[in-house]
Amino acid sequence: MAEPVLNILGISGSLRKASYNTAALRACASLLPSGMKLSFADIGDLPMYNQDVFDSGIPAPVRRFEAELRAADAVLIASPEYNFSIPPVLKNAIDWVSKLPNQPWQDKPAAIFSASQGPMGGARVQYDLRKVLGQLWCHILPKPEVFIGAAQTKIDARGQITDETTRKFLTDLLAGFKPWILRMKAKA
Numbered sequence: 058m059a060e061p062v063l064n065i066l067g068i069s070g071s072l073r074k075a076s077y078n079t080a081a082l083r084a085c086a087s088l089l090p091s092g093m094k095l096s097f098a099d100i101g102d103l104p105m106y107n108q109d110v111f112d113s114g115i116p117a118p119v120r121r122f123e124a125e126l127r128a129a130d131a132v133l134i135a136s137p138e139y140n141f142s143i144p145p146v147l148k149n150a151i152d153w154v155s156k157l158p159n160q161p162w163q164d165k166p167a168a169i170f171s172a173s174q175g176p177m178g179g180a181r182v183q184y185d186l187r188k189v190l191g192q193l194w195c196h197i198l199p200k201p202e203v204f205i206g207a208a209q210t211k212i213d214a215r216g217q218i219t220d221e222t223t224r225k226f227l228t229d230l231l232a233g234f235k236p237w238i239l240r241m242k243a244k245a
């Protein structure tokens with residue numbers, strides 16, 4: 058019998074076309090273990106969260122993101138660090154759906170990594186993501202942690218990962234992610 062496919066929703070915390078995080082996230086599609094499929098969310102068109110907007114009707118882009126999140130078996134987030142923390146576009150997307158009834162982060166398995174042009178690879182954003190998503194009962198894979206420092210030397214202008222060590226780190230992350238998803242789904 059064919060192995061059931063785990064659908065992973067990829068979310069990038071960067072909107073820019075030449076984003077290293079988006080490039081590395083897209084590259085993950087070819088590094089996945091068998092039985093996993095990666096699609097990509099677009100969170101750039103969500104309006105800024107405003108309770109008044111929420112009360113007058115959930116905007117269509119929020120509904121679309123909510124549906125993608127609910128349909129996904131798990132979430133893979135690649136994000137830059139902005140001033141030691143979560144970029145507003147990503148925090149905004151997290152916040153919008155967190156306010157919906159039966160909020161969709163609940164019991165969602167997730168894995169995160171970060172890329173930065175600085176030497177630390179955006180390490181600090183990961184701990185803020187763990188804090189924020191953890192209190193929404195989203196289950197983030199504890200290890201391995203992947204920080205892509207000096208990303209401009211490891212990902213080329215075409216968005217290809219040119220650094221073998223980086224490919225290996227991401228491959229290991231995704232290999233660990235699969236049993237984590239199955240384990241978290243079994244407990245949910």
Ligand SMILES: Cc1cc2nc3c(=O)[nH]c(=O)nc-3n(C[C@H](O)[C@H](O)[C@H](O)COP(=O)(O)O)c2cc1C
Pocket residue numbers: 071072073075076077078079136137138139140141142172173174175176177178179
């Ligand atoms: C507002 C802002 C704040 C930033 N703060 C940090 C930071 O705290 N740590 C860091 O490593 N890089 C920081 N950077 C630099 C980003 O790591 C760099 O721009 C990176 O390429 C962004 O990711 P992207 O290529 O996926 O867009 C910051 C960039 C911006 C625009």
